[in-house]
Amino acid sequence: MELAAAKLIGAGLAVIGVIGAGIGIGNVFSAFITAVGRNPAARDQVFTMTMLGFALVEAIALFALVIALIILFG
């Protein structure tokens, strides 16, 4: 196979990992909405934790994206 084609296919395969992060971020925010719905008074406290969880999950997506970029441009 040609190297350029293999690079493009590889980069495409590498970003499949973003699926997991998408599910994860959806879970984080659905849990946040549920928690605030049950106890609106705890909103501020839960929100900081949510943001932390969001950032940690999002980082996983970016790992996949960096791999893809390295394959494409590296």
Next chain:
Amino acid sequence: MATDTHGGEKHSPLEQFEIKELIPIEIGGNDISFTNSALMMVIAVALIVLLMVVGTRKQAMIPGRWQAIAEMFYEFVANLIRDTVGNEGRKYFPFIFTLFMFILFGNMLGMVPYSFTFTSHIAVTFAMAMVVFLGVTILGFAKHGLHFFSLFVPPGVPIWMWPLMIPIEVISYLSRPISLAMRLFANMLAGHTLLKVFAGFVPALGAAGILPLAFVGALTGLEMLIAFLQAYVFAILTCLYINDALHLH
């Protein structure tokens, strides 16, 4: 039209991360040139010092604008440490505050067009993560001695599970600096590359380019949030690691 908007040479979205030498210095065969990365670090530190010095110059009971900003940053980090580490964490406030402000200003300065994001280089983020990791490990050994190794044994785990759990805990402990460095580096790299890629769609689409332009506007807002959030996450994880070292479990 769409083809010649790119100009003669091809622009890579990764071009913005290139390190350029501004003042070449070489001592003993080592290249320690003053680069654009170093320049942005100096600017970040100068801005932080300026903000804090001006903010605390006249300590009024009713804070002025500068003092209010300085107090806001101070209180934000102080609350963060109080919530995660507790009262013993107060003596680590200067370290966490410096780390948080440096990363925050580095990320925010990177949002300025044509500037350089020094946190998008793994050499910078890994150095910071390694300082945190080594500092926390030394702190743990200084406080608990060899008892520090009990950190690797999760509480409430039956003894026949130990051969499985201890290697997992050791590996997760050793991967801390890598994940800490990679998270900040990858966020900054991917975010800025994404902005450039989307900005590239704007001239290529001609009149329909208004759609990606609006999207780039929204994306810049998101990047500002990420820039703040990553500084926050770096600081809070450092606090959690210090908490682990101080209180074990």
